Amino acid sequence: MSISLSKEEFSLMQKFIRDHCGILISSDKDYLIISRLSRLVMETGAKSFYGLYKIIENNALIRQKVVDAITTNETHWFRDRTPWLVLEEVLLPLYIDQLRKGSRKEVNIWSAACSSGQEPYSIAMCIQRYLNKMNINDISPGDFKITATDISEAVLDTARSGRYDGISVKRGLGAEYLEKFFDKKGIYWIIRDSIKDRVKFKQLNLADRFSPTGQFDVVFCRYVMIYFSDEAKKTLMKKVSSSLSPGGVMFLGNSEILSSDEGIFKKLTYNDETYYSIRR
Numbered sequence: 001m002s003i004s005l006s007k008e009e010f011s012l013m014q015k016f017i018r019d020h021c022g023i024l025i026s027s028d029k030d031y032l033i034i035s036r037l038s039r040l041v042m043e044t045g046a047k048s049f050y051g052l053y054k055i056i057e058n059n060a061l062i063r064q065k066v067v068d069a070i071t072t073n074e075t076h077w078f079r080d081r082t083p084w085l086v087l088e089e090v091l092l093p094l095y096i097d098q099l100r101k102g103s104r105k106e107v108n109i110w111s112a113a114c115s116s117g118q119e120p121y122s123i124a125m126c127i128q129r130y131l132n133k134m135n136i137n138d139i140s141p142g143d144f145k146i147t148a149t150d151i152s153e154a155v156l157d158t159a160r161s162g163r164y165d166g167i168s169v170k171r172g173l174g175a176e177y178l179e180k181f182f183d184k185k186g187i188y189w190i191i192r193d194s195i196k197d198r199v200k201f202k203q204l205n206l207a208d209r210f211s212p213t214g215q216f217d218v219v220f221c222r223y224v225m226i227y228f229s230d231e232a233k234k235t236l237m238k239k240v241s242s243s244l245s246p247g248g249v250m251f252l253g254n255s256e257i258l259s260s261d262e263g264i265f266k267k268l269t270y271n272d273e274t275y276y277s278i279r280r
Helices: 007-021 027-044 049-058 060-070 082-101 118-133 153-161 175-181 230-243
Strands: 107-111 144-150 163-165 182-185 188-191 199-203 216-220 244-251 265-270 273-278
Touching: 007 027, 007 049, 007 060, 027 049, 027 060, 049 060, 060 153, 082 118, 082 216, 082 244, 082 265, 082 273, 107 118, 118 144, 118 175, 118 199, 118 216, 144 153, 153 199, 175 182, 216 230, 230 244
Parallel strands: 107 144, 107 216, 144 199, 216 244
Antiparallel strands: 163 188, 182 188, 244 273, 265 273
16 A cells, blocks of 8 residues: 655654654655655554654654654664774773773763664673783773663664574674674574673663763764754764763764864874864
């Protein structure tokens, strides 16, 4: 059954998605609304997109289903080179030295828009691998607290389970990590508790007004703003800046570049790789 989308219906759904997800869908991409939400129109018995809009005005469960359907959950393990190189060669040596000297008690890391968990689990595996490689026994993986958030409860359920099919684990995950940190059960690969227990997952909508979930030394806010309106991007960067502790750093996706308007951040480089810290 094909469901049409009028200009008026598009405007209503566009505004809802922008207000609740921070995502701006341009008029030439109305097919995204049709392709991702038509099934929900039928499931709810709404019969039209206007009917669906009226339902989501007063139904939190259906609102969440719209959010789950419309948000993009493209992700894979150890995405890009930048954060892992900087983490291993710049940040981890610094943090471990500070932990040893007692100038810090722990390291707090936030993976924003974590999708189905590949990014925060990659962070945990990177830390564990570094400690093993450097034969570090006086610092515990538990000294690194990883918080992971996403707007979608559906993908968070997958992340919390730590269960991935054969296609998912092949997307950026090397054989070394698969062998050391996963167990095969039937057609699935299950991440071991030594990694899974390192990550605390929470539902959080980055487009909402929210207080910082804590003060973080490292924030991974990657491939989020490419879907946001300019206004939503500026607002998000202010939220992230308020969540960073003094000396904290932020990683964006390799295709994301802060404009001159985001003067609260300054650009850092290491081996031609870019990351950011707060201007103070």
